[in-house]
Amino acid sequence: MTEVLNAIPTVPGVPKPDPILVVDGLHRAFGGLDAVAVEHLEVQRGCITSLIGPNGAGKTTFFNCLTGFDRPQGGTWSFDGKPLHGRFAYQIARRGLVRTFQLTKALARLTVTDNMLLAARDNPGERLYASLIPAIWRDTEARNRDRARELLDRFELSHMAGELAGTLSGGQRKLLEMARALMTDPSAILLDEPMAGVNPRLAQSLASHIQELRDNGLTVILIEHDMDVVMGISDWVVCMAEGRVISEGPPATVRADPAVIDAYLGARHAPQETSSRPDPGEPLGI
Amino acid sequence: MDAVNVLLDALRTSVGPQAIVFALAGVGLNLQFGYAGLLNFGQVAFMLAGAYGASMTVDAGGPLWLGIVLGMLAALVIAMLFGLPALRLRADYLAIVTISVGEIIRLVVRSSTFEPITNGVFGYRDFAGWFYDINPIPGGRYGFGGFTFSERRLWVIVVGWGLVAVASLLVFWLMRSPWGRVLEGVREDEDAVRSMGKNVFMYKLQALAIGGVMAAVAGSLRAMDTEAVRPDFFFTIITFTIYAAVILGGAGTILGPALGAMALWFVVSFSEGILRLGIDSGVVEFLSLEDLAAIRFMIVGLVLILLVVFRPQGLLGRREAGLIDD
Amino acid sequence: MYPNEQARACHRALRVGIVSGLLFLLMAALGGPHDPAMAQEPPTPGQGVSGQLVVGSDPVEGVTIEVAGTSGADVATVETDDEGAWSVPLTSPDTYEISIDVDTLPDGVALADPERDSLTLPVREGQNRIIIFQLTDGEGSAEDEEDGFDFIGLDFKRLASLTVDGVRFGIVIGVMAMGLSLIFGVTGLINFAHGELVTFGAIMAWLFNAGWFRFPLLIAALCALVLAAVLGGGLELGLVRPLRRRRTSNIALIVVTIGLSEFLRSFYQVTFGPLPKSYRDYAIQREADLGLFAVTPKTLGIIAIGALAILLVALVLQRTRLGTAMRAVADNKDLAAASGIDVQRVVLHVWILGTVLAALGGILLGVTQKVEYDMGFKALLLMFAAVVVGGLGTAYGPLLGALLLGIVTQVSTLWFPTEFKFVFALLALILMLVFRPQGILGRRERVG
Numbered sequence A: 001m002t003e004v005l006n007a008i009p010t011v012p013g014v015p016k017p018d019p020i021l022v023v024d025g026l027h028r029a030f031g032g033l034d035a036v037a038v039e040h041l042e043v044q045r046g047c048i049t050s051l052i053g054p055n056g057a058g059k060t061t062f063f064n065c066l067t068g069f070d071r072p073q074g075g076t077w078s079f080d081g082k083p084l085h086g087r088f089a090y091q092i093a094r095r096g097l098v099r100t101f102q103l104t105k106a107l108a109r110l111t112v113t114d115n116m117l118l119a120a121r122d123n124p125g126e127r128l129y130a131s132l133i134p135a136i137w138r139d140t141e142a143r144n145r146d147r148a149r150e151l152l153d154r155f156e157l158s159h160m161a162g163e164l165a166g167t168l169s170g171g172q173r174k175l176l177e178m179a180r181a182l183m184t185d186p187s188a189i190l191l192d193e194p195m196a197g198v199n200p201r202l203a204q205s206l207a208s209h210i211q212e213l214r215d216n217g218l219t220v221i222l223i224e225h226d227m228d229v230v231m232g233i234s235d236w237v238v239c240m241a242e243g244r245v246i247s248e249g250p251p252a253t254v255r256a257d258p259a260v261i262d263a264y265l266g267a268r269h270a271p272q273e274t275s276s277r278p279d280p281g282e283p284l285g286i
Numbered sequence B: 001m002d003a004v005n006v007l008l009d010a011l012r013t014s015v016g017p018q019a020i021v022f023a024l025a026g027v028g029l030n031l032q033f034g035y036a037g038l039l040n041f042g043q044v045a046f047m048l049a050g051a052y053g054a055s056m057t058v059d060a061g062g063p064l065w066l067g068i069v070l071g072m073l074a075a076l077v078i079a080m081l082f083g084l085p086a087l088r089l090r091a092d093y094l095a096i097v098t099i100s101v102g103e104i105i106r107l108v109v110r111s112s113t114f115e116p117i118t119n120g121v122f123g124y125r126d127f128a129g130w131f132y133d134i135n136p137i138p139g140g141r142y143g144f145g146g147f148t149f150s151e152r153r154l155w156v157i158v159v160g161w162g163l164v165a166v167a168s169l170l171v172f173w174l175m176r177s178p179w180g181r182v183l184e185g186v187r188e189d190e191d192a193v194r195s196m197g198k199n200v201f202m203y204k205l206q207a208l209a210i211g212g213v214m215a216a217v218a219g220s221l222r223a224m225d226t227e228a229v230r231p232d233f234f235f236t237i238i239t240f241t242i243y244a245a246v247i248l249g250g251a252g253t254i255l256g257p258a259l260g261a262m263a264l265w266f267v268v269s270f271s272e273g274i275l276r277l278g279i280d281s282g283v284v285e286f287l288s289l290e291d292l293a294a295i296r297f298m299i300v301g302l303v304l305i306l307l308v309v310f311r312p313q314g315l316l317g318r319r320e321a322g323l324i325d326d
Numbered sequence C: 001m002y003p004n005e006q007a008r009a010c011h012r013a014l015r016v017g018i019v020s021g022l023l024f025l026l027m028a029a030l031g032g033p034h035d036p037a038m039a040q041e042p043p044t045p046g047q048g049v050s051g052q053l054v055v056g057s058d059p060v061e062g063v064t065i066e067v068a069g070t071s072g073a074d075v076a077t078v079e080t081d082d083e084g085a086w087s088v089p090l091t092s093p094d095t096y097e098i099s100i101d102v103d104t105l106p107d108g109v110a111l112a113d114p115e116r117d118s119l120t121l122p123v124r125e126g127q128n129r130i131i132i133f134q135l136t137d138g139e140g141s142a143e144d145e146e147d148g149f150d151f152i153g154l155d156f157k158r159l160a161s162l163t164v165d166g167v168r169f170g171i172v173i174g175v176m177a178m179g180l181s182l183i184f185g186v187t188g189l190i191n192f193a194h195g196e197l198v199t200f201g202a203i204m205a206w207l208f209n210a211g212w213f214r215f216p217l218l219i220a221a222l223c224a225l226v227l228a229a230v231l232g233g234g235l236e237l238g239l240v241r242p243l244r245r246r247r248t249s250n251i252a253l254i255v256v257t258i259g260l261s262e263f264l265r266s267f268y269q270v271t272f273g274p275l276p277k278s279y280r281d282y283a284i285q286r287e288a289d290l291g292l293f294a295v296t297p298k299t300l301g302i303i304a305i306g307a308l309a310i311l312l313v314a315l316v317l318q319r320t321r322l323g324t325a326m327r328a329v330a331d332n333k334d335l336a337a338a339s340g341i342d343v344q345r346v347v348l349h350v351w352i353l354g355t356v357l358a359a360l361g362g363i364l365l366g367v368t369q370k371v372e373y374d375m376g377f378k379a380l381l382l383m384f385a386a387v388v389v390g391g392l393g394t395a396y397g398p399l400l401g402a403l404l405l406g407i408v409t410q411v412s413t414l415w416f417p418t419e420f421k422f423v424f425a426l427l428a429l430i431l432m433l434v435f436r437p438q439g440i441l442g443r444r445e446r447v448g
């Protein structure tokens, strides 16, 4: 499945054989600052595509626009062949394009299990009238509970299932955020730095989870600053800088792309840059 | 009037119609504020809708029950008025819009331009005959010792607490369903709930509307109890008093609003009684009886501040789930 | 147990803050007799009635006014002087009937309401009641506020006069709203007690001007502003900061400001009294006809003072270190803290500045429409409208919004009943939220 990508030329905006997400002319500016200006980008179905770039490159803003949490000034994008621009965030999520947040959004005064159950889709009990008659939703609820348990197990959160989500640690919140996104049964998942603050062992197992998801047919788009992870699990890497896609290709190609190295080095002098500075001697310090 | 009478009076007030009206409007506010996290500062506008729905319908020759139903429908319209501009925006915008629209409605109702329709500042009187005609309780006084009610008042109390019970039960039933879970999710973080594919706006609007209808019924009940409706009862300060009741009882708890309303009216009535004693006997010189109404709201304001500072979870809330504390 | 220690410290600070606040209020309450209006009225030579007859902006001279006590006391007849003014001192409090002799009115001038040629009202001890007879020169005077739709054609002079008054009103609301918006911008909190801070300024100035002391209004206003600064700082240090330290949510803080608003307003009602009172200076002024429009000198004065205050705030924001720090904190608190700005100090200063602006607005408002215990609360809704129209959290948006609303509300009285003028302002707020929620100058905020 992922081998098809090897034959593709590595120029920004290159068409993919089977794109699930196609973005055209997406533009978002804050005042005079072009936070996102993506001319054309396609994301291959069933692959792990990583989105990298220095701090402030516009990655999160790009996610926000795609998922309806921010309104771009211009541009169109379609998911699975259907146009998404102008849709509300919840409609986009229902179409199967689901995101997580860089700053986690645990529902603090709900239990971890309730956080999970809330994410399940098509629960008839969530409609006002049906909610009054438990018989309508009891079965769905029981099925969701089983699935939630499974996912919590996989993310090593089952011992916290009955606790309020507000009591979770920062890393655990990242895990819950991801488990919750999976609970919605997405066809593509946008992960905004899922491993930031997660301990290395768990990050390792998260990485293999993500690969497993891909192997089960899910499309994954991943924003990540940890280059080891990016290079390790990505099928394709897209690099953004100052809102633009400056390079895309297989991990090794992007790693060696002078434009990418320049972007990171340039960003080194920008005020936002704080951590993970690449060593200029070695591309991206890998 | 001695201290015992003050106590009895306070007890009577805490189960009486005033407490009931605030409890019922409070159950609605609790759904909006305690469970959905909506800062609705216009609850009093829903009460106005209920009161005027009842009195205007009777004035126009219709039956009282129809008026109550019309009041509830008007509440739905007001929920739209509140919701359409503000529910998509940050929480504090809803506060601004609801407080403003509530005030607009009161200003329009009391204006001389609309006096032909609303009777302006005079409002309506004596329209609730039907409600007392269907009172099955035989005449007399009921209770024990100094703690008695007339059959008329008892009827209001029975119907009123019955309504509070029904409303509380409805909220209980809703909140243990998946619908209620989404609502609580909205309170915690609406963007997260959106990212899970829920139409947050719809849930907020539904909560606003259900809570508003409850407040409208509370307004009708108050109108029937006093048999007088004037626009200048429906000040914003009434909304804030409902807040005090809900937070005192425990926002986000089923029984909080009812208990809070009783407790608040007990505190208010008791301190008023004591002050009155003091003024009558000349011990309290710096106040006059006319000041008592203002002092009532001073107490309510103080209750709000002290609660958030010292016991944000109220009487019934759990500390770790302290709803208005982070 | 470090966190516990800290929580306890917060608790202590809060308790000290609240208790000292209450003590302060109690002292203020006990310090003055229970009705300042009655007991603190200066020892004027008894009571009286007075008034001024004008048509449009011209005084009406030589009109006969008759005053008669209903219990048979005092009967007096006076004529209005060349300023249209008249006054009758009264020997005892009583209910008086005051009537105007319509036959002595100049040709072409009549009572706006022909039925209302005589008024019966009580005069309390020491009270000087202002009596108003509304006159019209027959050309459809717009003084006529009671009776609904008055579609006078385009009276440019009146339009211009109303616009100037709208600017006055807009600047006053703008000064207050700027305070509200600054506090919101820097702390993220919408202060629902801001209206009571407005009233605080007006009442304090009244106490210095006509209550406790008899300072000239300018001095009294300065004293009031100093006290307002103390109050603003006290609120932040004694109440808001300790709560913030305990990570109290924004919604809970809003509830606290609601409680504060309700408490203070009722407190004013008890101590200051429910009736409106005027400052001793500038209470009644004649309109000067400036050709293009007619205006009272105090209107111009208010516009000048308001504009000066706004200019000063703008200078502080743009030119001083403190202003830069404020803007930085408003823009991004964490970044500001990381770059070495003392956020706590900035927040304290913005509370002080915001409260002083509120108080100043209150004093200016009191000059034109008397001082009343709930004047600030009424103005609060207009401030909200101004802030939302201009852009919540921006420094200059509220001013823009307030000027717009001020002019709209005043000019709307040309065509619509006066009682609806605030309805228009509030409607503007709602329309703005529907179509451009971030306001004219605002920007959208960040998610995720």
Ligand SMILES: Nc1ncnc2c1ncn2[C@@H]1O[C@H](COP(=O)(O)OP(=O)(O)OP(=O)(O)O)[C@@H](O)[C@H]1O
Pocket: A030, A033, A035, A053, A054, A055, A056, A057, A058, A059, A060, A061, A062, A102, C444, C445, C446, C447
């Ligand atoms: N609501 C906003 N208002 C103003 N500027 C914004 C807003 N949101 C984002 N920006 C700016 O847009 C640019 C892109 O921000 P974004 O958060 O998308 O970067 P990022 O690539 O996700 O960075 P990081 O890797 O640090 O998460 C930044 O310069 C940021 O300051």
Ligand SMILES: [Mg+2]
Pocket: A059, A060, A061, A102
């Ligand atoms: Mg980011």
